[in-house]
Amino acid sequence: MTGEIDTAWELEVAEFYRSLGIGQGPGDIQYRLIILVLAKNGVGRLTKFSEIRNYTDGLIDRGNIGSKMKTVFQLDGLVKRVGRGEYVLTEKGAVAAEFIQKSSNYYSDIKLTREIIDRFP
Amino acid sequence: MIEGVLIHALVCFEVTLVSFWLAMKMFVKHDPGDQRYLISISFGLFWMLFGISYLCISLYLLSAAYHGADWASATFLYCGFSSFALVTAPLAFFIIQILIGNRKISLPASLAFMMIGLIYIILLFRYGVEVSDPGYWSVDFRMHHLLVLMFVYAIYIPAVAMIMALIPFIALKTIPALTKYKIAMSLISLSIVYGFTLLTILHLGDLDGLLFDIMILIGTLVAYVGYFPPECLVEWFRLKDPAIPEFENQQDWGYDEL
Numbered sequence: 257m258t259g260e261i262d263t264a265w266e267l268e269v270a271e272f273y274r275s276l277g278i279g280q281g282p283g284d285i286q287y288r289l290i291i292l293v294l295a296k297n298g299v300g301r302l303t304k305f306s307e308i309r310n311y312t313d314g315l316i317d318r319g320n321i322g323s324k325m326k327t328v329f330q331l332d333g334l335v336k337r338v339g340r341g342e343y344v345l346t347e348k349g350a351v352a353a354e355f356i357q358k359s360s361n362y363y364s365d366i367k368l369t370r371e372i373i374d375r376f377p
Numbered sequence: 378m379i380e381g382v383l384i385h386a387l388v389c390f391e392v393t394l395v396s397f398w399l400a401m402k403m404f405v406k407h408d409p410g411d412q413r414y415l416i417s418i419s420f421g422l423f424w425m426l427f428g429i430s431y432l433c434i435s436l437y438l439l440s441a442a443y444h445g446a447d448w449a450s451a452t453f454l455y456c457g458f459s460s461f462a463l464v465t466a467p468l469a470f471f472i473i474q475i476l477i478g479n480r481k482i483s484l485p486a487s488l489a490f491m492m493i494g495l496i497y498i499i500l501l502f503r504y505g506v507e508v509s510d511p512g513y514w515s516v517d518f519r520m521h522h523l524l525v526l527m528f529v530y531a532i533y534i535p536a537v538a539m540i541m542a543l544i545p546f547i548a549l550k551t552i553p554a555l556t557k558y559k560i561a562m563s564l565i566s567l568s569i570v571y572g573f574t575l576l577t578i579l580h581l582g583d584l585d586g587l588l589f590d591i592m593i594l595i596g597t598l599v600a601y602v603g604y605f606p607p608e609c610l611v612e613w614f615r616l617k618d619p620a621i622p623e624f625e626n627q628q629d630w631g632y633d634e635l
Contacts, residue, residue, distance in 0.1 A: 366551060373552050375475045376559065377406060377417035377604075 261292045263311055269363045282359035286316050286324050294335060294345040295353030305341035381513040382442035385587045388594055389435035395597040396428030402605060416474050419487075422467040424600070426460050427570065431593075433457030441516040446508040454506060454518065459498045461574065465536045466491040468567070472539040493531045500524055515586030520578060533575050540567045555606075555616040562603025569596030 266288045273283030281287055289311045297303045305325070312321050325343065329335045334349035345353070403421030407414045437453035444450070470487035477483065504521035511517075520528075540563075546552065547561050573592045580586060602610065611617055 369546070369549060369551060371478060372475060372546065373556050375413060375416060375478055376556055377403070377413045377420060 261289065261296065261311055263289065263315065265360075266292065267315070269360050272363050272366075273359065282356060286312070286320060287328065288356055289315075290321065290324060290329065291334070291349065291353045291356050294343065294349060295357070297345070299345050299347060299350045301344060302338065303335075303343050303345065305343070379442045379511055379513060381587070382438050382511050382515060385515050385590060386435045386438035386442060388587065388590045389431050389438060392431040392590065392594045392597055393428045393435060395594065395601055396424045396431060399597065399601045399604065400425040400428060406604075415480075416471055419467040419470040419474070423464055423471065424597075426464045426467065427597075430457045430460040430464070433460060438516060441508075441511045446510055446516055450516070451506070451508050454508065455501065458501055458506070458520075462494040462497040462501070462532065463491060464494075465532050466494060468536055469539060472542060476542060490532075490535070493527075497524070497527055497532070500527065512583035514584045517583070518580060520580075525578060528578055529575065533571055536571050537568070540564055540571070554614065558606065558614055558616055559603055562599055566596045566600035566603060569593065569599065 267285055270283055270285040270288055273279075273281075276283070290308055293308045293311055294303050297307075305322075308321060308325075309318060312318075325335070325337075329343070329349070330337055332348075333346055334352055335343040335345055338344055400421040400423075403417050403424065406421075407417045433453045433456040437450045437457060440447070440450035440453060466487045469490045470483045473483035473486050474480065500521075501524060504524060506521070506524075507519040509517040509519070543560055543564055547557055547564070549557075570593055573589045573596065577586060577589045577593070606614075606616060
């Protein structure tokens, strides 16, 4: 994945999934931002913790991000920790990233349809 | 007096009444502050122009039934076609505004169709329509070949293409049943109206003219029932969510009930 990550958009998407009762994965803003930053750099490439914090600071507490990295991403094998505050995305992590990107597309479709339906007299 | 032509005039007058009634109800359906206000007005304007067109055609038939095909009846026919040439302009605004929601696109598109309509009217008066003697059911007329071609390629085909753009929304599972019903009924009514108007303009036969106008009357009724469904249809198609009361006494819940 290339290009910048729009945190406001990701928040909106996460809020939509949370409103459907999906609090984990697509509905979790922490998960979304972390996986998207890792996917932006690509599989097997180094991502620093500070880079993730560039997107999460002001939205989520630093401790929560660290905890999420350890308890979800490392534990489930989505990333490998290669140094202090240094991670690389695995193939399994890339699958998760693709799913998160597709969840954004699904939300876009739903939003567009709702807007059209709202305009119907 | 020709009874058949009078019956035909009555059918056309009923099309006018239903169109006007639908137009009036669409004009007052939404408040000016609502985002659907202009869309609703444009749809009302479509039916208003269509109603005016059929009012002129019913007067044309009425005049022809009593006095034969003379200059007076021909005047009504010209007025009717002139009004009909403009109906695609509000329809273009209606559909494009629903789909895109941007007036910078829907207004120019609507103006383009208005220009096409005005060119059609100029050509209509330039080439004229040949009116023959009345038959038993309708009054035969021949429109210039160029006008028929222009109607097909510049008015009918673009309008049908725009109407078809709404089809995918019927198949979506994420939209309410009432909206699906409205879209489906709009598609059916507009398809009937445009299709049978094209056949009317081609004028295939004496009785056919009456049958086509009966179909157009059905089309206008479908449009009315689509936007203002009677209670029986609401219940039959289950258009509203049933009012199911929520179970409130949570203390009564047992594990076997969960």
